[in-house]
Amino acid sequence: MDWSGVNYKDAMVSTPGNRVARISPLVPGVDLAGTVLATQTQDVQVGQSVLAHGHDIGVARHGGFAVLARLPSEWVLPMPDGLDARRTMVIGTAGFTAALSVDELERHGLLPGSGPVLVTGAAGGVGSMAIAILAWRGYEVVASTGRQTEEPWLRGLGAAQVISRQALEDAPGRVLGSERWAGAVDCVGGDTLAKVLRGLRYGAAVAASGLTGGSGLETTVFPFITRQVALLGIDSVLTSRSRRQEIWHRLGDDLQPPDLESHVDSEVSLDQLEEPLRRILDGRVRGRVLVRPG
Ligand SMILES: NC(=O)c1ccc[n+]([C@@H]2O[C@H](COP(=O)([O-])OP(=O)(O)OC[C@H]3O[C@@H](n4cnc5c(N)ncnc54)[C@H](OP(=O)(O)O)[C@@H]3O)[C@@H](O)[C@H]2O)c1
Numbered sequence: 640m641d642w643s644g645v646n647y648k649d650a651m652v653s654t655p656g657n658r659v660a661r662i663s664p665l666v667p668g669v670d671l672a673g674t675v676l677a678t679q680t681q682d683v684q685v686g687q688s689v690l691a692h693g694h695d696i697g698v699a700r701h702g703g704f705a706v707l708a709r710l711p712s713e714w715v716l717p718m719p720d721g722l723d724a725r726r727t728m729v730i731g732t733a734g735f736t737a738a739l740s741v742d743e744l745e746r747h748g749l750l751p752g753s754g755p756v757l758v759t760g761a762a763g764g765v766g767s768m769a770i771a772i773l774a775w776r777g778y779e780v781v782a783s784t785g786r787q788t789e790e791p792w793l794r795g796l797g798a799a800q801v802i803s804r805q806a807l808e809d810a811p812g813r814v815l816g817s818e819r820w821a822g823a824v825d826c827v828g829g830d831t832l833a834k835v836l837r838g839l840r841y842g843a844a845v846a847a848s849g850l851t852g853g854s855g856l857e858t859t860v861f862p863f864i865t866r867q868v869a870l871l872g873i874d875s876v877l878t879s880r881s882r883r884q885e886i887w888h889r890l891g892d893d894l895q896p897p898d899l900e901s902h903v904d905s906e907v908s909l910d911q912l913e914e915p916l917r918r919i920l921d922g923r924v925r926g927r928v929l930v931r932p933g
Contacts, residue, residue, distance in 0.1 A: 640673040642728035643703030645912070645928035646764065647851065650920040652698060661699035668703025668930065669696055670732045672724035675715075682712040689715045690727045692735065693876040693883070704909060706932050716884060721891030729899045729927055730890055733764025734772075736875045738886050738894045740765075740824045740846035741772050743871045747822075747844040751777035754821030757835060758782050759807070760851055761798070762789040763919075765826035767926045771796045771896030773824070781820070783807055783831075789925060795901065807834040814861045820845075829853025839868040848873035851922060902926035 649667040652660040660667075670692035675683050683689060694714045696702045701709075718727065730738075749756070756773055760766040761782035773780045774797020782798035783806070784790075790801040810816040818840040825832050826849030835845050836858050847870060862868045878886075886894075906929045907915055915928040 640671055640703060640706055640708055640932045641724040642673070643668045643671045643930040643932060644728045644731035644733070645907075645915045645919055645924070645930060646670065646732045647849070647919055648732075649697060649702075649704070650916045653916050654920070659698060661695070665697070666701035666705050667697045668705065669693070669698065670728065671696070671703030671708055672718070672727045673708070674724075676707070678712065680712040683715055683717075688718040688724060690718060690724070690887075691715050692732045693878060704912060704930060704932065706909075713880065716880075716887060719884075719887040719891035721895060722887075725929070726899055727887075728929055729902055730768065731764065731927055732875055733927060734768035734890065734902075735883075735886060736826070736848050736873060737765050737768035737772055737824065738890050739875060739878065740769060740848060740871075740873050741776070741894065742886060742889070743846050743873060744822045744824070744844055747869060747871065748842070749778075749822040749844070753778075754840065755779050755781045755800070755819065757807075757820040757823040757825075757838070758798075759804075759823070759831050759835065760784075760826045760849065761793055761801070762786050762925050763826065763851070763922065764924070764927050765848060766824070767793070767796055767902055768896070769824040769826075770798050771902070772894050774798065775896045776894070785922065786925075792901075792925065796896075804831065807831065807838065809838065813837075814859050815865070818866070822846075825849070827852035829855055830857070832856055833858045836862040836868060836870065839866060841866045842868070844869035844871050846871045846873050848875075904928050906931060908932075
């Protein structure tokens, strides 16, 4: 294995008593990239550069925090043109989820020039990748973060404006806020997602992928029935193989943000994992932590 990365789910499965890991003991690591050493099928070739993420990897089957991994060949993807093992893991599950979110918003009708697009959880993995991808495609990106100190970095990624978590709410106590967002990428969930729904413009959509702010969702039907907004669910685990390949192809091409290295928070070896796993749970990782297993 050449590279893996630290994702929020890796921290969840590493927490004692969690209900996410489905085997024990478990080697975490929901994504990985490397070179095929042996194969029993024709689907992949020895020496081929590949990546894998999602499915049961790092949850019900040993994952990327290891020197070697053994996976069903149908879960393994050829390295996309325009990327290598390190770059795919800088993007990782977080970046794939961000790209899937942008792609789903565009399928729903979002276009550059539509208006401000909100990204919540901005300084984390999904959020920071979403900012960079959207800005690269010409969108006006508004980043919402609990870490105002990261404003210069977020602006460097392409955010036109950086707002606090509190500023998401512009009409507290009202069922609807003003129509602010032409679209939104939300990986925070909970109360944040409810606030995002209240601030979407007529006909706009939010792509929702995460739960760092909570798994509950208390809302009213008004955003849906008076503003025709859409809540688009984003799942990277069971994405079909063809859709996975399509998104990775785009990540090697038109969705690939410039300066991927600026997303790297740090690089760790297998015996240095404890600290970033704790930090990601506390919402203190900036961008992506890379894992070098060898
Ligand atoms: N659906 C899928 O397939 C899929 C795939 C990948 C990830 N996810 C989920 O997406 C979420 C983000 O993953 P990630 O890898 O990007 O994690 P991450 O790097 O930790 O980023 C999450 C961000 O959420 C914000 N945050 C943390 N705690 C918060 C709180 N209590 N209230 C409000 N905001 C909070 C922080 O951003 P700021 O400091 O900037 O506010 C943090 O950086 C996780 O829930 C993960 O499980 C889902």
